Amino acid sequence: MTTSIKKIGVLTSGGDAPGMNAAIRAVVRACAFYNVECVGIYRGYQGMIEGDFKEMGPRAVKNIINKGGTVLKSARSKEFMTTEGRQKAHANLKENGIDALVVIGGDGSFTGAEIFNSEYKFPVIGIPGTIDNDIFGTSHTLGYDTALNTVVEAIDKIRDTANSHNRLFFVEVMGRDAGHIALNAGIGAGAEEILIPEENLGLDRLIDSLRKSKESGKTSSIVVVAEGDKIGKNVFELKDYVEENMPEYDVRVSVLGHMQRGGTPSCFDRVLASRLGVKAVETLLEGKTNLMVGLLQDKVTLTPLEQAIKGQSRVDAELVKVSDIISI
């Protein structure tokens, strides 16, 4: 490790996600391992502007690996979008001797990091943390695997009652403009149909598919709908549409909502967070900057932040086909 970095700041920004605490813990402990100091920055960029800092030794992060949310809290900062805001932030970092930053968040957070770096040549490394899995350059973002388990557990419960009553349920799940959660959790939950932004099934085909389901002997059905779905109707309008066109169905809606963002992280997310947190510190200490650490083909990799921001994370076409086959 050849850099002159002596103190690394770490922050969480944007929507919180399970595994962020495990990543904070890994960053803090990797700093201790490599003999650099570590400072926790509260409430993302806003805390950077307000100087809301706290020195963190390895014991400061004990018993957080299994906690949802983020002990450093998160916030969206309008002030950081201004030159003045970033100036204040930079002054605070300098005053506190902070040499480099690890930013845990999504593409909005990475954009802030990029701009900050371009203005102040401040070393920054990003760790992708969002349940939506919509970041280019990593097969998995922190929190995504946990959210998938949360969603399938919730749909398992809904299926109990759907089965008992021969009902059709529309279940809306998160994911912003990406269908990753809907597609994977839909397959995992044994959904009959999955509506995602990337594939516009169309209303007619949905009705067709439900008719076939019924004819094939299915007595209850689950349709998983991504919040960003482009079918042109929200989940409550979908219910109305189906009820009009298939009056034989008793249709219900469930919007899973914010519980998808929380919860004890899965083992996968804890391990991923630990790997990415360590790698982020090592990458800074190697003198690199403007990179996102991520997981590609099971290996920890580096992707330029710029690509991570601009690139698009696509759903796997094979999965769409698998979904069609196994819902027969």
Added chain:
Amino acid sequence: MTTSIKKIGVLTSGGDAPGMNAAIRAVVRACAFYNVECVGIYRGYQGMIEGDFKEMGPRAVKNIINKGGTVLKSARSKEFMTTEGRQKAHANLKENGIDALVVIGGDGSFTGAEIFNSEYKFPVIGIPGTIDNDIFGTSHTLGYDTALNTVVEAIDKIRDTANSHNRLFFVEVMGRDAGHIALNAGIGAGAEEILIPEENLGLDRLIDSLRKSKESGKTSSIVVVAEGDKIGKNVFELKDYVEENMPEYDVRVSVLGHMQRGGTPSCFDRVLASRLGVKAVETLLEGKTNLMVGLLQDKVTLTPLEQAIKGQSRVDAELVKVSDIISI
């Protein structure tokens, strides 16, 4: 056991609830134990009318004690509300040699059982099964304890993200016109305020309470709202009202929905279901009828179905007070 009962029918009716399968299992096995036959009736009273019956021996109910929903399925039957419907149902029972009925459900289901008994002198025993805990004559209905755990687990997840962002969440929970789920899960989840139908807090006091919360240093808050709350606004209107009056708050809404009705039953619900199922069979075999088996003061008890239907299950005033004290 002195009756001439030789074959008992068992059905689930109304909304399904975790623990119904455990109760079915207990009824079936108690029949085997006491050497009477047992017949499962599918889809509640509707299946009784349609003759949708199945003989059930003790092995037929293996591995269902831990399953949510009901293997006998449930339905609401308009036909059973007619004299003709009940006539058909009675004819089917006679034809199949069924002497007595165990009805697992809520007050609507019990009303059906009462009328059926009054017309045909058919022995009936009720087992209270509903997550809402709104049945007089039992401290706990089947599924209630499980639903409480489902709700607190969901709110625990929501709290992760509420804490990370300093937010206020309104969480709507089930319970029809009763505040049991809201009050108990609200206490269990550490809610700042709990809005239940039995206590009209009023909008002004809600705002007052949230102001005090904020002043006392709380940075995030959960308000649990019972679906039958009488405050005069639904949960989305509440959000708007609070945002207007307290613009400093970032308010979110989560409606937990149907996942509350499903899931693996808790140990409490499994044991309760086992006790009530056995007692229902024993009570029929003792020649009694028109009773609900329930739990009062930790003991299995009998309550006339008429009282169970007309009586009111009240929330405990001590709990309301405890909630006020610990949310300080």
Added chain:
Amino acid sequence: MTTSIKKIGVLTSGGDAPGMNAAIRAVVRACAFYNVECVGIYRGYQGMIEGDFKEMGPRAVKNIINKGGTVLKSARSKEFMTTEGRQKAHANLKENGIDALVVIGGDGSFTGAEIFNSEYKFPVIGIPGTIDNDIFGTSHTLGYDTALNTVVEAIDKIRDTANSHNRLFFVEVMGRDAGHIALNAGIGAGAEEILIPEENLGLDRLIDSLRKSKESGKTSSIVVVAEGDKIGKNVFELKDYVEENMPEYDVRVSVLGHMQRGGTPSCFDRVLASRLGVKAVETLLEGKTNLMVGLLQDKVTLTPLEQAIKGQSRVDAELVKVSDIISI
């Protein structure tokens, strides 16, 4: 509230149990509500002797209601069994202006409290906290309901593999000399046999029962064994004995162990802890002492500590019968 009590100390002692944190939170907040100060005492009586104290305001206990273990930590203190130890402890309390104690723990902890009160006329109230449910004067101890759920969830998993292989499993559960956990979790998990200290089934009857199980068509079986069972063999010896006498069985053993003591408390335990914590403070403020707060017939009650220590918590004979019936 008429006493001169101005500052209450709270400690956890003996084995930890889920719900202890919820009880600490309730004690701290009830103190705030009634305008008395509250001091957390770390590591039970040992911390009292060493003066390991911390003032606790209502915000100090935020976000702990859902945490297993105890934030005040627990310990067994040999020194507190000596006159000198208790003298030091008393001096520390006086020095810190602590007027009264809430002790969360089991009968050993209550015995310490009783002796301390008899020597120093120091007001003490006990809250029963142990997963074993072996305290007289309360139908439920803190942590018991959670432990039951932990055990049935573990056995549900074991049953998956038992069913897949037609195996017999002996599962040892906690409970010290009491069979509460084994009996209730055994019923909840659908166990074929339950061996508890209170009922000596005998080895011959066990073999008989397993034979009947097999003849009745059961292809796999779970036998739940309480750790304090008096059958004269430990769970591994039981395995050997059954394998010798029933070579057709593939027998396995699982000792669930310490995971039974931890975990997120159930809603029941959180609500119970909240009620008992509030009542403990109120009871002290009413000038009472040497009492245990508990739950009897669904109501919060007071039992003299002496009775709580000497009395015996019995398993319900009805449950033993139910277990026999439903395992047919």
Added chain:
Amino acid sequence: MTTSIKKIGVLTSGGDAPGMNAAIRAVVRACAFYNVECVGIYRGYQGMIEGDFKEMGPRAVKNIINKGGTVLKSARSKEFMTTEGRQKAHANLKENGIDALVVIGGDGSFTGAEIFNSEYKFPVIGIPGTIDNDIFGTSHTLGYDTALNTVVEAIDKIRDTANSHNRLFFVEVMGRDAGHIALNAGIGAGAEEILIPEENLGLDRLIDSLRKSKESGKTSSIVVVAEGDKIGKNVFELKDYVEENMPEYDVRVSVLGHMQRGGTPSCFDRVLASRLGVKAVETLLEGKTNLMVGLLQDKVTLTPLEQAIKGQSRVDAELVKVSDIISI
């Protein structure tokens, strides 16, 4: 699809694993999708010998995607290791018109499949199902991800009580001769040390490490031990050794046992099982044989069964290093 395959048999063999049911479901439904018949073979190769078959249409596998264990049951068959056994098995397949086999299991099961193919030119495809993740040619076996979550949840509970009492826990986890579960779950659970067969830490270094832990301020510790660990002592001997050498520690042991093999599969395992099940059928229909479907670098791939059996699945050196760094 160009083969003459008209009927595919599917079986589960060896130790069961969560996700096997989801794989069975995917095989059955893919057969329906591609218009070939599907037959479930009970109890692995033994059922093949005994002709324990059942035709399975797409509705036969409803509501099993979320169930642990295997609805087809599993068994180890000594008879299948004989020429006569395999002859009987082959005769049964022919008699039932079964053209090809999907074998879900571990390397023992694959060896059986290979031999069977070499003798009868019978098309076989393997799906790796075992919690141990010890199969070459796939990054993940079915059940492995679920087992990791089961283990970290159990250790989370143990940590509650470890923290409350300042204890050292040795937790033994499954994995046969592979350290995958121990290493990943150990990192996920925040273990201080992880003992795996692939790395012999040695007793002296273990003591050293625990000493450093203590000095660094850790008050409780978890050591995760793989069942196949080569340190020369079992987990109870380890306890004794540490207590002798570090009398300041209160050491406990927990052997997690068979609960690791069961439970509701994680979303990951359900999706993986769905993908592999579909691919297994497609591969047979493409006229291929003697291959294992697996996941490599996030893609479904084919590996010759022979390699899958002989190759070795290694733990990732990066993970060992990460574990060292974050347990500082």
